[in-house]
Amino acid sequence: MPALDPDILRRRGEIVAALKAIVPGEGVIDDLDGMRPFECDALSAYRQMPLVVVLPSTVDQVAAILRYCQDHKVKVVPRGAGTSLSGGSMPVGDAILLGMAKFNRVLEIDYANRCAVVQPGVTNLGVTKAVEHEGFYYAPDPSSQIACSIGGNVAENSGGVHCLKYGLTTNNLLGIQMVLMNGEVVRLGGKHLDSEGYDLMGLMTGSEGLLGVVTEVTVRLLRKPSTARAVLLGFPTESGAAECVAAVIAAGIIPGGMEMMDKDAIQCAENYVHAGYPIDAEALLIVELDGPEVEVDHLTKRVEEIARERGATTCRVSSDEQERVLFWAGRKAAFPAVGQITPDYMCLDGSVPRGRLVEVLSEMRQMSKLHRLRVVNVFHAGDGNLHPLILFDANDPDELRRAEEFGADILRLCVRVGGVLTGEHGVGIEKRDLMGVQFTEIDLDQQMRVKCAFDPDHLLNPGKVFPQLRRCAELGRVVVHHNKLPFPDIPRF
Amino acid sequence: MTATIKPRDAKEVQQAVEWALSDGVTLDVRGSGSKVSLGRPMRCDQVLDLSGLSGVVDYAPEELVVTVRAGTLLRDVEALLAQRNQMLAFEPPDLGPLLGRDAGEGTLVGTLSGNFAGPRRLSAGAARDHLLGFSGVNGRGEAFKSGGKVMKNVTGYDLSKVIAGSWGTLAVLDEVSVKTLPAPDQTRTLVLRGLDDAAAVKAMCGAMGSPHDISGAAHVGDRTALRVEGVAPSVEARLKGLRELLAGAGGAMEELGTLESRAFWREVRDVAPLATAKDAVVWRISCPPTEGPAIVARIKAQRPAVRSFYDWSGGLIWLALPPSADADHAIVRGAIGKNGGHATLIRAPEAARAAVPVFHPQSPALAALAARLKESFDPKGLFNPGRMA
Numbered sequence: 001m002p003a004l005d006p007d008i009l010r011r012r013g014e015i016v017a018a019l020k021a022i023v024p025g026e027g028v029i030d031d032l033d034g035m036r037p038f039e040c041d042a043l044s045a046y047r048q049m050p051l052v053v054v055l056p057s058t059v060d061q062v063a064a065i066l067r068y069c070q071d072h073k074v075k076v077v078p079r080g081a082g083t084s085l086s087g088g089s090m091p092v093g094d095a096i097l098l099g100m101a102k103f104n105r106v107l108e109i110d111y112a113n114r115c116a117v118v119q120p121g122v123t124n125l126g127v128t129k130a131v132e133h134e135g136f137y138y139a140p141d142p143s144s145q146i147a148c149s150i151g152g153n154v155a156e157n158s159g160g161v162h163c164l165k166y167g168l169t170t171n172n173l174l175g176i177q178m179v180l181m182n183g184e185v186v187r188l189g190g191k192h193l194d195s196e197g198y199d200l201m202g203l204m205t206g207s208e209g210l211l212g213v214v215t216e217v218t219v220r221l222l223r224k225p226s227t228a229r230a231v232l233l234g235f236p237t238e239s240g241a242a243e244c245v246a247a248v249i250a251a252g253i254i255p256g257g258m259e260m261m262d263k264d265a266i267q268c269a270e271n272y273v274h275a276g277y278p279i280d281a282e283a284l285l286i287v288e289l290d291g292p293e294v295e296v297d298h299l300t301k302r303v304e305e306i307a308r309e310r311g312a313t314t315c316r317v318s319s320d321e322q323e324r325v326l327f328w329a330g331r332k333a334a335f336p337a338v339g340q341i342t343p344d345y346m347c348l349d350g351s352v353p354r355g356r357l358v359e360v361l362s363e364m365r366q367m368s369k370l371h372r373l374r375v376v377n378v379f380h381a382g383d384g385n386l387h388p389l390i391l392f393d394a395n396d397p398d399e400l401r402r403a404e405e406f407g408a409d410i411l412r413l414c415v416r417v418g419g420v421l422t423g424e425h426g427v428g429i430e431k432r433d434l435m436g437v438q439f440t441e442i443d444l445d446q447q448m449r450v451k452c453a454f455d456p457d458h459l460l461n462p463g464k465v466f467p468q469l470r471r472c473a474e475l476g477r478v479v480v481h482h483n484k485l486p487f488p489d490i491p492r493f
Numbered sequence: 494m495t496a497t498i499k500p501r502d503a504k505e506v507q508q509a510v511e512w513a514l515s516d517g518v519t520l521d522v523r524g525s526g527s528k529v530s531l532g533r534p535m536r537c538d539q540v541l542d543l544s545g546l547s548g549v550v551d552y553a554p555e556e557l558v559v560t561v562r563a564g565t566l567l568r569d570v571e572a573l574l575a576q577r578n579q580m581l582a583f584e585p586p587d588l589g590p591l592l593g594r595d596a597g598e599g600t601l602v603g604t605l606s607g608n609f610a611g612p613r614r615l616s617a618g619a620a621r622d623h624l625l626g627f628s629g630v631n632g633r634g635e636a637f638k639s640g641g642k643v644m645k646n647v648t649g650y651d652l653s654k655v656i657a658g659s660w661g662t663l664a665v666l667d668e669v670s671v672k673t674l675p676a677p678d679q680t681r682t683l684v685l686r687g688l689d690d691a692a693a694v695k696a697m698c699g700a701m702g703s704p705h706d707i708s709g710a711a712h713v714g715d716r717t718a719l720r721v722e723g724v725a726p727s728v729e730a731r732l733k734g735l736r737e738l739l740a741g742a743g744g745a746m747e748e749l750g751t752l753e754s755r756a757f758w759r760e761v762r763d764v765a766p767l768a769t770a771k772d773a774v775v776w777r778i779s780c781p782p783t784e785g786p787a788i789v790a791r792i793k794a795q796r797p798a799v800r801s802f803y804d805w806s807g808g809l810i811w812l813a814l815p816p817s818a819d820a821d822h823a824i825v826r827g828a829i830g831k832n833g834g835h836a837t838l839i840r841a842p843e844a845a846r847a848a849v850p851v852f853h854p855q856s857p858a859l860a861a862l863a864a865r866l867k868e869s870f871d872p873k874g875l876f877n878p879g880r881m882a
Contacts, residue, residue, distance in 0.1 A: 112698045113781045113808075135704070157647045164644065170651065171622050175833075184858040190833030191781035193808055194608060194619055195658065196853035197863050197881065202621055202654025206647045226704045246555040252578055252675030291706065292734075295727030351643040353556050383644035384556075423645035431648075438648055442635045446870070447650050453865035465649065478633055478872050480515045490509060491499040491545070 001048070001092065001429070001463045008074060008094040012051060015074055019054045019096065022064045027102075029053040038079070038097050042144070043087040043430055045344075045394065050077065050091035057102040059177070059185060059215045065098060066213065067183030075462045076181075078209040080120060080152030083144040085347065086428030088156060088208050092463055098213065100151050106130045107216070113191050114221045115174050120151025120214045124158070127219060136221040139166035142424070143332060151214045157206030159424035161257040161288075161331075164382035166222070168424070170205040175218035178204060181455040191218060203450070208426050209461040211454040225290035228256065229300055230327040233307045234281030234314030238262065241283035242357045244310040245381045248287065249354075251306060253299055257288040258382030259331050262361070265338065265378045265389075266330075272337035275330035278314040285381065286331055288324075334378040335389065342374075342391035346403050350414030351423035354384045363413055364388060371406040373399065385423035386414070412437050427465045435467050449475050495521065497540040503628065503636065503667040509541055510665060510875070511634035519878050522661040524564050524600030528607060530592050531839060532660055532880040534847045543602070546667055551642075554579055558625060558642050560670045563602045570601050574673055582674040583620050584611030584762055591768040591775065592840060602666050608658030611762035612709035612720065615701070615805050617674070621657035629656075629666040632871025642670045655866065661877045663870040677722035682709070682754040683735050685717040685744035690786035693717040694807035696742040698782055701806045703738055705731040710806040711761045717744065720758060764811050764839075766802050773800075773813040774820045774841045780834030782807035791828035796821060816842070822849040852881050 008015070016030045029035055030052045040047040051074075056062050069076050075095035082089050091097045103119035109131055110116070116138070118127055124145040127138040141160035142148055148158065154176060159168045166172070175189030188201040195201060204211055235241040241260055248255065261269065261277075261284045270277040277284055285307070289299045304315050318324035330337070338345055352360050361377060368375045379386040388410055392403035411421050411431065415438045421431045435444060444466060451458070452472035462469070500506045513520050521537035523529060525544055544564040551560040554577040561570055567585055574580055585604040589596045610619045626640025639652035656663060685696060693712035700707050700719050709720030719739075721731045736746060749757055760766065767775055780788055785807035792799050792812065800813040814821050820841045829836060835853035838846060855863065867874075 110781075111702060112783045114698075114702060136702075157651065159645055159647075167618065167622065168645065168647075170654070171618050180858070180862065184862075186856065186859050186862065188859075192779045192834045193614060193805060194610075194621075194779055196779075196835035196837075197855055197859070198663075198866055199608070199621055199654045199658050200859075200862065200866070202651060202657075203866075205654070206651050223702055223704050249557065249675075250555045252678075254675065291723075292704065292727050292730050294730045295724060298724055298726050351641075351645045353553070353558075353643060355553065355556060380645070385643075385645040418641070419643050420641045420646045420648045422648050423643070424647055426647055427649065435649065440637070443637045443639065444649075446631055446635070446637045447639075447652070449869035450650055450652070450866065453862065453869045476872065478514070481511055481634070490505045491501070 004094040008051065015096070016052050018068055019052060019065065022068065023054055023056050023061050027055045027057065029055070038082070038091060038099070041082040041084040041087060041089040043085055043090065043428065046087050046090055046429060048091050048093055050097035051094055053097045053099060055099045055102050059179065062179045062213055062215055063183040063185055066179055066181055069096065069459055070182050070457070073457060073459065075459045077461050078155070078213045080149035080155065081123065081147050083148040083152065084156065084426060084428060086422070086426040086430040088426050088428040088464060089152070090429060095462060100149065103151070103215065110191065111136065115191050115218050116221055117216065117218045118150055120154070120217055121149050124148050124150060124153055131221055132224070135224050137224050138219050139172050139222050140169050150217050150219065154205050154214050154217060155207065155209045156426045161259060161380060163380065164258060165254050165256050170202060172220045173201060173205060173217065174220055176201055176204060176214050177216035178212040178214045180212050181460055189218065208428065208465050210451055210465060211460065227293040227296045228288060228290040228324060229296050230318045230324045231287045231289070231300060231303055232277070232314065232316040232327050233285040233287065233312045234278035235283045235285070235312055236281065237311070238283045238361055239358045240311040241285050244285060244307050244312065246354055247306045247310060248303055251302060253302060255287045255382060256290040257286070259286045260284065260379055260381035261331065261334065262377040264374070264376040265334055268337040268341060268376065269330035269334050272340060273329045273333050275326050277330055281314060286327055331378065338376050338389050338391070344392050344394040346390040346392065346407050348386065348388045348390070348407050348410055349422045349425040350411050350419055351383070351385045352414050352417050352419035354381070356417040357381065357384065360386070360413060360417060364410055367406060367409050371402045373402055373406055383423070384419065408434060429464055432465060433467050445470070445475060452476065495537060495540050497542050499542040499545045501545045506546070506665055506667050507630045507634060507636050510630045510632070513539065513875050514632070514634045514873060517873070518875070520875050522665050522876050524603040525566065525598050527589055527594055527598040528592065528603055531607070533851050533882050534843050535877060535879050537878065541665065549573060550668060554673065556642070557644065557673050558670055559673050560642065560668060561601055562668055563600070563666045565601055566597070567599050567601045567604055568597045575676070578676050579673040580676040581623065581671065582613060582617035583623050584613040585609055585620065586611045586762045586764070588763065591764045593771065601671065602669055605657050605669060606659060606661050612711060612758050612804055615710060616706070616708045621654050623672040624653040624657045625670045625672055627653060627656055627666050627669045629664040631664050632873055632875045640670070644672070660880050662867060662881055663876065665876060678724050679728045680720065680722045680751050680754045681728055681732060682749040682757060683719045683721070683732055684747045684749060685739060685742060686747065687715050687744045688717045688742065690789060692743055694782060694785050694803065696739055697806040700735060700738065703734070705735050709758055712803040712807070713761060713766055714802070718757060720754060761804055767800060767811055767813040770813055772816050774816055774845065775839045776812040776814070776825050776836055777839050778810040778812065778825070778829065778834060778836045780808055780810065780829060781832050784830055784832050784834065785810055787830065788828045792824055795824050818845060819849050820845040826853065
């Protein structure tokens, strides 16, 4: 992280007083004990106390805080529920932590237009809970959905196991209200579709809190499918399972979810929740089909046929809702299950083209030998989003170092086969220094210039996403190459 | 006639932009030019014609992604996908005939640049939801990329979203990767006859909120149409459910089979009902679906000759108005209530498009932000200057 600004640290008392003038009562937390719960997010290997915590409860307060910070050049780290897996909401020592937890109300539910207007601190599951009695739900379902906030979902463009069919957060938003670093409040979208100018809402989604602070979100509601069924498929080889995934898609079937687990993950999960997984299988697929009952029946049969053709040795279809949930329980508990067999694990998040899955898995095993650390694989096979878990002991500095190197090697591999560093967890601080693997300096400069359009002093969520921040004035210079020969080769008319 | 420069590959695109930057030349960036009559009229020094960058770079049906060069025709991409029973799920419209040109002229990149989607926008998302990544050249003459070819990607800012719908004002694209999806086995349509606008939108919104997975909801003339797509047994069951749901909605029911359905939805997609009156001004309004009928009623009160139809369950209104100097923009935009929405002038004579805002005016804060964003890509204003102004 960048070195702390001594001037800001010296001015702490003055900054706290200014914040207290904006947010009265208990909204400003400046004592060490009170700030302790905020010292990290879900990437808990990294910890840092913020300068001060402020918890506004109105849009006007958010605007006043940001305007003050802009005027006085104070950095700001926005935070929803603090469940980021990449350090996106990790505090910075010379920045105020702007917590949005008090924005926790569902403002409006409009079934006729199939949308809900909520404050950003409402949990992801909270949206579904508010509408499920009418048969509706909010589609993106990150595994932290019980705790993570909608505002954080917008910042991270969160996914979940149903993305392949229902999309990520960005595909399920209709509108946002946000506050810019200069204190201006803008509305993007609403209850209607598509934006009237540049799609700034699309840009905001997944911008990891670097561009603005979201103060209201309008989400698209979907009618809950009438039937959902999970199919459990065990394969004697990983390649058989991967071929099955490709064949299902080639057959024109887009399952609600399609997850894969390797042998170690199957065994850990089975020991942990006793879901009835085939522990002798080398790879397990969980394929969820949803829709009208006849459709689910029809597609279940097709998936079973395809799986058998690809050598599946186990094929079980959930017979009722209880069994469907049980099939998923092992997958959903895979991370804690792996936590039972190792002091620590590091969870990665690269995405690769599905066709390269087997090759990537096999190369990962080679790396595992080289780095002398085990790796367990659980992933969203349908969309090629891997979650390799590297097992290590953080108390052993050499293991921690090897785990970090192993992780970086896996992400480099993902990029090399045509994939990306992160499919859904975000760059944050965790993958910041690997951005150069996927992007050229020019690519990153263009992204930073976009940042400058929103936040010219780089005050919002500093130290995240970009390996090296360049000043906006420097980025803004236009270099003209006076190449006098006007390219005679290019056809002109 | 403005001079044209026609690069043959990405390198030449970059050279052309470098030259434009060094000589202070503004560029009218276009693919096939099929939508030149859409947007604010421009005065550019040079046309940058991307039709020379044609062809499919890579198509991997099992990866659900196709990568094409910027000048590739939409119809060619769709024909290729159809060979593998796939489609561009956002159902890109062909606005050629509406804009007084031939059908089939437009490029995929042009469609993305306008963020145009057809009836399936409702269930499958907009063009912007299907753009996975791109490469291109910014206004500094730098070749850059964003996104990728994988379904799930949150690495860095999602620049694809602002590029889609930017009308070529941010960067010159040379290649795009777009998501493909399986085409449905069957397409059938339930039609209710004789509903008025309010009853039609009520029926459509009710159907959209049902579990019957509607992929198109339009109200054209006296027909209120609901599309159901998928595998045969599912389509059958959902149509049955839909009939029961709408039994009390009023109006006689009929059904369109797959071929008739395709023809009907193609007409809705391409705005065929309004394409025939050649001199009419055409507007497109996006609004909350339940607001649609009230907006149309407000316009009708002032312009009784208005013709209209609804797509997107009432959330997309297409309007045709008799020609006028200001395209009746104050009436159209004034009719959009406080609940939000926006109106775009799709077809009007050049003078009208120069006189009134083609794209919906934004709040000062938002307009300033958009201007700063434009500058971050194209600091000297080389690309399509003023087109979105």
